[in-house]
């Protein structure tokens with residue numbers, strides 16, 4: 001469904017609820033770190049009280065010697081939103097460790113309107129251990145939903161769909177478009193290659209015609225209610241989960 005059709009839905013709700021589905025205007029977008037530390041993902045000692053762990057028990061004499069431990073975190077405690085395995089680890093050490101076991105799927109999203117979902121998609125990509133997230137279109141993206149997980153996730157920018165498609169082709173990665181449009185196949189029945197890029201669209205317009213044309217296949221998440229679609233970041237989480245169910 002394109003934007004014009006959406007306006008013509010005829011239910012008196014045309015456009016209603018769409019504009020608020022994650023557009024910008026919150027001043028949080030861009031390359032800054034707005035939102036950092038809000039969930040305890042910030043630096044040592046930052047974050048929510050009662051979340052995470054306090055200073056390493058026993059004081060400095062009891063500190064572990066391994067190089068991945070961060071003295072600041074050992075001293076002040078670690079309230080970042082990281083799994084227990086990474087408590088007190090330096091951020092670079094966590095990224096290096098993740099890099100040894102990343103999954104071979106990538107995630108891409110079109111970014112023409114500063115969709116707020118991009119941050120949440122980056123967070124899910126981190127959780128499901130995607131290789132890299134590709135932002136197509138505007139370089140600045142809304143980081144609020146990422147809750148600082150972008151620091152642990154490789155994120156690459158592509159000027160436009162053509163540049164993204166050229167990169168994917170060069171890397172030998174099939175592009176799997178994710179949208180509920182004509183011709184899409186239910187993701188639970190579709191081929192989902194182990195090495196691939198999962199490409200998502202924005203709230204409102206969904207995937208552009210160019211993006212759909214760049215894909216080797218289109219998959220959708222089956223729905224059963226009255227809404228035309230689910231939230232883009234929810235869709236991304238479902239499909240990443242489905243990839244992990246098959247391959248991880």
Ligand SMILES: C[S@@+](CC[C@H](N)C(=O)[O-])C[C@H]1O[C@@H](n2cnc3c(N)ncnc32)[C@H](O)[C@@H]1O
Nearest residue numbers: 178179200201202206207220221229230232235
């Ligand atoms: C608001 S939806 C796009 C519009 C949708 N094609 C429509 O007709 O309303 C935004 C994005 O979320 C993802 N999405 C939402 N619901 C989906 C579903 N049921 N299946 C696959 N992707 C979905 C897609 O990536 C899509 O581009």
